[in-house]
Amino acid sequence: MGKNELAQVLDVVYRAILRETVSFNYYYRASNDPSLPDGVRGLLGKLAEEERGHRKILLKEYTAIQKGWSGRGQHSSEEGSISYSIPEDPEFLSLPAPVQLDVEAVSLPSRLVGGDHILGRVAESGEGSGGGLFLILYDAMGHGIETTRFNSAAASILGEYLDATSSADAETEILSPSRAVTRLNADFSGQFQGSGVFLTLVAVYIDPVGGVLKYSIAGHEPPLIIRSDGTMESLYYTQLLIGIDQERRYMEYSVPFTQGDRLCVFSDGILEARNSAGEFYGRHRLNRVLAGCSERSAKEIVNRILADLREFCGDETLEDEVSVAVVGCCGT
Template sequence: LADAGMALLVPMLVHGRLVGIIALPPKRGGDEFQLQDLELLSMVAGQVALQMENTRLYEEELKKQKLEEQLGLARTIQSRLLPRQIPEIPGLDLAACNITSAEVSGDYYDLIKRQDGRLVIIISDVSGKGVPASLLASSLQASMRAHCQTSCSPGEILERVNLYLHESTDPSHFATLFLAIFDPQTNTLCYSSGGHNSPVLRRTDGSIELLEKGGLPLGAFDFGTYEEESVTLAPGDTLFMYTDGLTETRNGAEEEFGEERVERLLGNSHELPAARLLDVMHDELRLFSGRAVADDDVTLVALKVQQSAQSNLTGPVAYEGSG
C-alpha cells in the first residue's frame, strides 16, 4: 500500500480478527497524521468493522433460515409419500420405517393392498438431496401407484416408469427402485429391480438368497428391459429390503456397515417380529456409526411369512402382457 501512496493504514478488527483495512493517502499540504487522527480513525474503523460483521452474520442467518425452510419442506413432502398405516395381510408380518438424515434425501417406500388382495411393495432411493429429490420421489410415487393398479408385471411396470422419468426429468436425475407384488393366496412374490440394493431373503433353513433380477436405475436411460423373477415364500421366511443409507454408513475408522453385517444380523434376528427386526437394524447402525443422526436417509422394509394361506390357485402368479 505504501507503493500506492497510502500514508496511514488502520486495521478493522472484530474480536481480534482482521476484516478489513482503512487506507488513507497523505494529507493535503504535506502535514503528518497526528495521534488524535489515529484515535479517531481507529474508532471509526471499529464501528465500520462491527457493522460489517453484523451484516455478515445477518446474511448467514438468512441463508440458514432459508435452508431450514427448504429442509422442512422436503421433510413434509417426504413424509406425505409414506403410507399412513401398514396394510393388514393375513399370514403376513409386515413392517417399514424411514430414518431421515440431516440432509433429506429422496428415500421412500410404499405398501399398497390392491383390490385383488395382492400386496405391492416398493422401496426407492432418488438421486440428490432436499426439495428437488423429494419432488422427484413424489412424481415417481404417483407414476408407480398408477401403474401398479394395472395387470402389468413388475418388469413391465419398471420399463414404463423408466421411460416416463427419462422423458419428464433432467437426465442427471434418476432413482433406484425395487418393486414386488406378493400374492398371499400362493405366497408367491414376483419382483423386479431398477438398480436397487438386492433385498435379502432368509429362508427357514438359514440359507440366504439375494433378489437380484432387474435392470438399470430408473430415468437414467431411455432404453432397457427389466428382468423379473417369482419366488415362493415359506412360513418363517423373512425378506429384508433397504436403501443404501444402511450399508454405506461409515464409522470412525471409515469402514462401511456393509452387506455382510446386514446378512449376519438378519440371521441372528430372524425369529423376531418384523418391527423388532427393524429396531435391531437401526440400533446396530447407530452403535456402528457412533452418531444419532445418519449422513443419509435409511429406509427399511421387512416382510415375514407367518403361515401359508389356503389357495384356490394352482400355479404361479400370471400377469397379462403389456401390449
C-alpha cells in the same frame, strides 16, 4: 462439444454402466454359491464390490457430462443437506398388508422429505379378501431436500398407474413388478432425461397363497430373504437404473416365499453409513444382524437393524436417508 458428439459420449458411458451391471450380477451371484470354497467366494465378493464401485463412478460421470454440457446448472452440494442420528424409538410407516403377511417399514429422517420412498398396495382377490402385496422401495440418487422433487414425481407416476384398475384381475396384472417398473421408467425418463436424475428401486409382488415372490430390481442393492430354516438368500438380477433409457423394458423374476420366510429390502443409506473411523457399515454387518432372525417379527427385525446401525455410527451423524422394509410370511 456438439449435440451429436455429446450423444455418442453418453452412449459410450451408458454401455459401460450396462457392462458393470452385468459383471456385478455375475460376481455377486457367484459369491453366494455354497458349492465354492470360502476363499473363492471371498474373492468373488470383492470383485462384486469393485464392480459396484466402478458403476458408481460411471454414474457420476454420466451425470456430470449431462449437466456440464447441457447448460443445466449444478445443484448445490451443501444447501438442503441432511444430518441426523438414528432415533431409539423410530416412527413406523403405515403400510397395508394382507392378513397372511407381517409388514413393517421405516424411512428416516422423514417420510415426506428426501429421496427415499416406500409404497405398498394390497391386491383384492375376486372374493374380496386380501390378496397379494405389491411393495416398492426406491431411492432418488442424491442427498438432502433437493431429491424430494424427484421422489414426488416418481410417487405421482406410480400413484396414477396403480389407480388405473377396474377389476381384481386387472389389478393383479397391473401390480406386476416388471410392468410397474417399466411404466415408471418411461414416464420418469420423459420428465428428467438429460438432467442427470436417476432412481434405484426394488419392486416386489408377494402372493402368500401361491407361495411366490415376484420382483424387479433397477440398480438397487439386492434384497435379502431369511428362510424359515435360518438360511439367507439374495435376490439377484439387478437391471439398469431408472432414468437412463426411456425405452427399456424391465424383466421380472420369481422365487418361492412361504410360511416362515422373511424379506428385507433396504436403501444404500444403511450400507454406506460411516463410523468415526470412516468405515462403512456394509453388507456383511447387515448379514450378521439378520442371521438368527428367522423367528422374529418384522418389527423386531427392523428395530434390530436400526439399533445396530446406531451402535455402529456412535457419535457420527448420517448424511443420507435410511429406509428399510421387512415382510414376513405368516402362512396361508
